[in-house]
Amino acid sequence: MEDNLLLLSNSQTHNMGFLEHAREALVEFLDGRRSIYFAPYAAKVSAYDSYTATIQEAFKPFNVTVTGLHTVDRPAAALRDAEVLFVGGGNSFRLLKTLQQLDVINVVRERVTHGELRYMGSSAGTNMSCPSLRTTNDMPIVQPASFASFGLISFQINPHYQDPPTDSTHMGETREQRILEFLDENDVPVVGLREGSWLRKRGASLALEGLTAARIFRRNTAPQEYKPGSDLSWLLTLPATFDQSQP
Template sequence: MEDNLLLLSNSQTHNMGVLEHAHEALIDFLAGQRAIYFAPYAAAASAYDSYTATIQEAFKPFDVTVTGLHTVDRPVAALRDAEVLFVGGGNTFRLLKTLHQLDVLNIVRERVTRGELRYMGSSAGTNMACPSLRTTNDMPIVQPASFTSFGLIPFQINPHYQDPPAGSTHMGETREQRLLEFLDENDVPVVGLREGSWLRKRGASLKLEGLTAARIFRRDTEPQEYQPGSDLSWLLTLPTTFDQSRS
């Protein structure tokens, strides 16, 4: 069996409902599946129930049951039998801290890698598929035990990637400048995933899909634009230098 990943930049696109922009991708990703566990941990604990209810409503057209992982007594045991895990967006630091506390990283990594568990992420949940959260956009409102995440792919993603507005007078760093700083310290490709786009991984195949182009950053290389439909499988084979001891 091969691993099966759907990594969305965002769960909601302007003037569209939650997950509406990725409807066809979800039909393909969920083929044959009838039950999903949803991890709402990027939100505040007080919002877990309402966040899960929003996702349950979004999945109604797909005839699947969505269960909040926060409602089960033993998350690790639940994930040993789960068929699909969806990790939602919010604050990446808060999300990763909770995933570490629940001790679910290894079971998810192992089962996804063996092709036993399908993984879907949006925003912070997409960051979690990377080796580290170091290319998140979020403020570190809490401190995880480390920056090490699921590591389902060998490269990094920057969800919600934004180009600087034309004529902007803002003097702070652009998103591109921040990602180039990351590359100063880590020889790991970064996919700048713009709103409305996603990555679809099936085994050794990786494709850019969705509504917008992506911008890929590599050390000592000019950033390059890739259009929806591009085959990005080469990202899965590149050697990387990532010192996880510094997480």
């Protein structure tokens, strides 16, 4: 069985409803499955129920039952029998810390890798598919035990990637500069995934899909633009070297 991943840059695109921009991709990804677990852990605890309700409403057109993972007594055990896991957006540090505390990292990695569990992420949830959260945009509002995440792919993603406005007078670092700083310390490709787009992985195949182009950064290589429909399977074959002195 092949692993199946749907990695969205964002859940909501400007002037569109929640997940509306990716409806066709969702239908293809679910492939008839009618039950998913949703992990709301990137949000604050008091928002888990309302966040899950938003996801339930978004999946109604697909006749899919959404269960908040926070409502089950043993999340790791539930995920051993699950067909689909959707990890939502919010703060990546808070998300990873909670996933570690719930001891679900290994079971998700193993079941996804063996093609037994389909994984869908958005924003912070997409960050979790990477080897590390180090290319998140978020502030470290909490401290996870390590930066290591699910590692379902061998490269990094920067969701919500933004190009600097040409008329901006802002003197701080751009998103591109931050990614290049990452590459100074880690020899790992980074996909700058603009809003409205996503990566679709089917086994050894990886494609850029959606509404906008993506920008891919590699050490000692000029950033390259890729249009929706591009075959990015080559990213899955590249070795990744992290600075192991970091947590």
